Amino acid sequence: MRTVHNRLLSIMTVLLMPAAMFAQGGHSVSSPSKNKDHMNIAHNKEVIRRLYEESLNKAKLDILHEFVSEDYTGPRGEKGPAGFASNIAPLIKAFPGIKWTITELVGEGDKVMINWKWEGTHQEQYLHIPATHIKVVNTALAVYDLKDGKIIGARLQTDRLGFLQQLNMLPQDVTRIPAKETRQAQVRFIDKFVIPTAAREEFMKRTQINREFIKKLPGFIEDEMYISTDADGNTHCVTVAVWENEEALQKAKEKVQEFYREDGFNPAEMLKRLHITMDRGVYSKIEE
Numbered sequence: 001m002r003t004v005h006n007r008l009l010s011i012m013t014v015l016l017m018p019a020a021m022f023a024q025g026g027h028s029v030s031s032p033s034k035n036k037d038h039m040n041i042a043h044n045k046e047v048i049r050r051l052y053e054e055s056l057n058k059a060k061l062d063i064l065h066e067f068v069s070e071d072y073t074g075p076r077g078e079k080g081p082a083g084f085a086s087n088i089a090p091l092i093k094a095f096p097g098i099k100w101t102i103t104e105l106v107g108e109g110d111k112v113m114i115n116w117k118w119e120g121t122h123q124e125q126y127l128h129i130p131a132t133h134i135k136v137v138n139t140a141l142a143v144y145d146l147k148d149g150k151i152i153g154a155r156l157q158t159d160r161l162g163f164l165q166q167l168n169m170l171p172q173d174v175t176r177i178p179a180k181e182t183r184q185a186q187v188r189f190i191d192k193f194v195i196p197t198a199a200r201e202e203f204m205k206r207t208q209i210n211r212e213f214i215k216k217l218p219g220f221i222e223d224e225m226y227i228s229t230d231a232d233g234n235t236h237c238v239t240v241a242v243w244e245n246e247e248a249l250q251k252a253k254e255k256v257q258e259f260y261r262e263d264g265f266n267p268a269e270m271l272k273r274l275h276i277t278m279d280r281g282v283y284s285k286i287e288e
Helices: 002-023 032-056 061-066 080-094 160-166 180-185 197-214 246-263 267-273
Strands: 099-108 111-121 135-147 150-158 187-195 220-229 235-243 277-283
Touching (some): 032 111, 187 246
Antiparallel strands (some): 111 135, 187 277
8 A cells, every 4th residue: 555655646746746846936838829929029120120231221222111011101101111211211312321230129019129320421411401521420219010020100219419419500518509589689790802813812811810719709609601703703702700799799899909909910901902892790680
């Protein structure tokens, strides 16, 4: 009897072993549905990886149909692979050779989240921004929705502020952008010159010296210079210096005159000698 009893205990121990292992954190057999979910997530992540490596990085937008569904709807209502391409093509054209690098790729259900950075040089106009020939590094996060292994939707967050700052469209310190009330107090000191061909080189050198000097003065905001050439070969030049207010402009004029005296420069004499004509005025910007 004891032998039979011992055999029964051994058999029961073996039969109960899987349950005991499971209860103590041992291995269990995954269900078919869970395996299928894992396979689906892995496949979706691979689709997104290939989208960047095989299509975007190689500027092969003609194969987007392999990754983007005809049912795709973009953030502005763009449809299908062509709609997806409509947002990418201008970027690739403006930044030829642009390179995306995936820094994080996570899948959950039918969604894939990706972090990336891209690098490229701004060689052509992008949207309203003329080519700057500046190298840009930008980062972004996107969440893609997939169905049957293809993208049907996307939500994107990019570093737009950093992008515009790198292209010098916005200051590095955006807190320096003035409020409307401050802008209304600003004044623009505008000079217009007509310069004979023979006088252009000397005029441009002196103008550059002046521009560098005023940038160091209190109340200075920015300046711009525009030139064109007429049919007779004369250069037409317009300089615009923006000051915080009228008081800052008047103080700057005094400093400029001191600088001229110390430098031994007589602007009226130079204009007369080089036969340059000038028109000068102070203007305020009209806010819409």
